[in-house]
Amino acid sequence: MTVKRGSFTVVLGAPGSGKSTLLQHLNGLLLPMEGKVASGDVTLGAAAAENGGLPEGTTPRKRTKAEKKELDASLLKLRKKTGLVFQFPEKQLFEETVLQDLSFGPLNFGCNPQEAEAAARNAAKEVDLDAGLLDKSPFQLSGGQMRKAAIASVLASGPQVIALDEPTASLDQQSREELLLLLKALCRDEGKTILIVTHRLEEVLPYGDDFVVISKGRHVFQGSAGELLGRRDVLEEAGIVVPPYLSMLEELARSMKVPLPMDALSPKEAARWIAETLSGSR
Amino acid sequence: MRSRIVFGKYIEGSSWVHRLDPRAKTASMLLFMAAVFVTDSYASILALLLFAAVVIMSTRIPLAMFARAIKPLLFIIVFIFLFHVLFETSGQSFIDLGPFTLYAGGLERGIVSASRMILFIAFAAILTFTTRPESLVQGLGSLLMPLRFIGLSPGKIALMVGIALRFIPTVFEEAERIWKAQLARGLNLSEKPLVKRAMLLLSLLVPVLAGSFRRAVDLADSMEARGYRLGVARTSYRALQWSSRDTLFLLSFALPVTAGILL
Numbered sequence: 210m211t212v213k214r215g216s217f218t219v220v221l222g223a224p225g226s227g228k229s230t231l232l233q234h235l236n237g238l239l240l241p242m243e244g245k246v247a248s249g250d251v252t253l254g255a256a257a258a259e260n261g262g263l264p265e266g267t268t269p270r271k272r273t274k275a276e277k278k279e280l281d282a283s284l285l286k287l288r289k290k291t292g293l294v295f296q297f298p299e300k301q302l303f304e305e306t307v308l309q310d311l312s313f314g315p316l317n318f319g320c321n322p323q324e325a326e327a328a329a330r331n332a333a334k335e336v337d338l339d340a341g342l343l344d345k346s347p348f349q350l351s352g353g354q355m356r357k358a359a360i361a362s363v364l365a366s367g368p369q370v371i372a373l374d375e376p377t378a379s380l381d382q383q384s385r386e387e388l389l390l391l392l393k394a395l396c397r398d399e400g401k402t403i404l405i406v407t408h409r410l411e412e413v414l415p416y417g418d419d420f421v422v423i424s425k426g427r428h429v430f431q432g433s434a435g436e437l438l439g440r441r442d443v444l445e446e447a448g449i450v451v452p453p454y455l456s457m458l459e460e461l462a463r464s465m466k467v468p469l470p471m472d473a474l475s476p477k478e479a480a481r482w483i484a485e486t487l488s489g490s491r
Numbered sequence: 492m493r494s495r496i497v498f499g500k501y502i503e504g505s506s507w508v509h510r511l512d513p514r515a516k517t518a519s520m521l522l523f524m525a526a527v528f529v530t531d532s533y534a535s536i537l538a539l540l541l542f543a544a545v546v547i548m549s550t551r552i553p554l555a556m557f558a559r560a561i562k563p564l565l566f567i568i569v570f571i572f573l574f575h576v577l578f579e580t581s582g583q584s585f586i587d588l589g590p591f592t593l594y595a596g597g598l599e600r601g602i603v604s605a606s607r608m609i610l611f612i613a614f615a616a617i618l619t620f621t622t623r624p625e626s627l628v629q630g631l632g633s634l635l636m637p638l639r640f641i642g643l644s645p646g647k648i649a650l651m652v653g654i655a656l657r658f659i660p661t662v663f664e665e666a667e668r669i670w671k672a673q674l675a676r677g678l679n680l681s682e683k684p685l686v687k688r689a690m691l692l693l694s695l696l697v698p699v700l701a702g703s704f705r706r707a708v709d710l711a712d713s714m715e716a717r718g719y720r721l722g723v724a725r726t727s728y729r730a731l732q733w734s735s736r737d738t739l740f741l742l743s744f745a746l747p748v749t750a751g752i753l754l
């Protein structure tokens with residue numbers, strides 16, 4: 210699969226289909242055993258997995274010192290470019306205070322302490338995390354606040370690519386929409402590449418440019434939202450639920466014998482289409 | 492990281508060692524440890540090594556697994572061996588190595604001490620490899636029954652040991668995921684000097700420990716929520732059954748102990 214620079218790409222797949230595994234390849238936490246991961250001038254080929262790769266039982270040969278150094282350098286480069294928000298935010302935070310946690314990335318990527326703190330506070334503001342929480346332990350936060358802190362900790366280092374593993378899972382409806390709007394804004398205004406994993410098709414339909422479906426560890430589809438909705442076989446096989454309002458739309462189009470508009474994607478647009486169709490056909 | 496830690500793991504099997512009563516195995520192991528503790532000569536340690544080899548063969552678990560259990564402690568074993576060889580001055584001297592003179596007594600003590608360590612680990616490994624953690628804990632609880640008379644609760648101790656065994660891999664996973672989270676945000680080891688790297692590994696301890704406490708509280712809550720009460724008489728799903736084979740096994744362990752003490 211390819212992800213275009215500056216795109217809003219959505220990865221869909223049933224639980225256990227390998228979405229998290231895919232994302233961990235994007236910043237070299239897992240190394241490929243077959244195929245390769247290429248990003249800018251960094252390429253991690255299958256050879257990278259010799260030893261050092263985390264998948265169990267792969268230690269055919271120890272890497273030489275020079276090779277290891279080279280790999281470490283390219284990994285660092287990759288990790289600076291690609292920020293990864295883990296599936297479970299509580300698995301991502303580890304420092305004593307939220308502020309320290311948010312500064313961890315910037316410090317590692319070469320900021321001085323003042324710059325790092327400024328970046329941290331800025332990132333907290335961006336995700337709308339209450340500044341009063343910054344001095345607390347990450348584990349005193351609620352699930353939703355933790356999620357925001359985890360996202361901020363990645364934003365703080367200013368990566369070009371932001372990959373998020375089911376970021377909306379523990380958020381309420383309002384925060385969920387806010388988060389998606391924020392991501393869309395980052396993508397549109399700052400040219401960031403957003404890669405988001407979810408199994409809620411309806412929440413990303415209005416935002417995504419490009420949709421990737423994986424099933425049982427294999428990439429089975431890549432295309433636009435319209436193309437995806439036209440491929441019910443793919444959705445079905447991958448176990449992705451079609452948003453109920455779209456099913457309703459289809460049913461309506463069929464019983465009224467009118468063609469289904471492929472661009473009616475958001476609930477609002479769908480509602481408008483229904484209204485127009487009903488008033489037009491009456 | 493996970494896959495490399497074999498200590499404390501149960502390995503499915505159907506050998507007669509697997510089928511023994513956990514109480515027999517635990518008690519025999521204590522006897523054996525005592526024997527290992529009192530040995531201090533080539534002859535007795537050789538006898539114990541042979542004895543251990545027989546038990547290990549009967550478990551039908553590949554030797555490589557035992558090697559992997561010993562490997563993490565290899566450094567300490569080698570250290571103990573060298574310490575004795577280099578600094579012990581009993582017996583005849585036989586090699587002169589500049590600042591060090593090697594003595595036969597030192598060599599013997601070195602070999603015996605290193606073998607002791609290996610035997611300790613090997614037997615702990617036999618016990619955990621061939622016994623399900625639940626059975627091990629159940630056996631332990633039952634062996635510790637006499638402690639009731641001095642006011643300790645065997646059930647509590649067994650529960651603690653059981654939880655500890657269960658959570659060894661979990662703690663390693665926890666360390667691994669914090670490590671991953673740090674790597675993902677640019678932690679870079681290769682540029683740092685060795686001392687700094689060691690410090691970074693050490694700094695994992697605080698979050699891992701904090702995580703363990705959180706986990707412990709959650710575990711206690713979820714056990715209580717499902718009706719677990721401490722210190723109440725419990726029945727077991729698998730009742731322990733002592734057979735003549737177990738008596739035989741225990742007796743066969745009494746042999747090396749007495750032999751070890753007499754030799």
Ligand SMILES: Nc1ncnc2c1ncn2[C@@H]1O[C@H](COP(=O)(O)OP(=O)(O)O)[C@@H](O)[C@H]1O
Pocket residue numbers: 222223224225226227228229230231425426427
């Ligand atoms: N391409 C693949 N080949 C083999 N195993 C895979 C592959 N992708 C994922 N897996 C395995 O499948 C399991 C679930 O993957 P995970 O990425 O956690 O799924 P998801 O995030 O979609 O729920 C993991 O144990 C992972 O190692």
Ligand SMILES: [Mg+2]
Pocket residue numbers: 225228229230296374
């Ligand atoms: Mg996942």
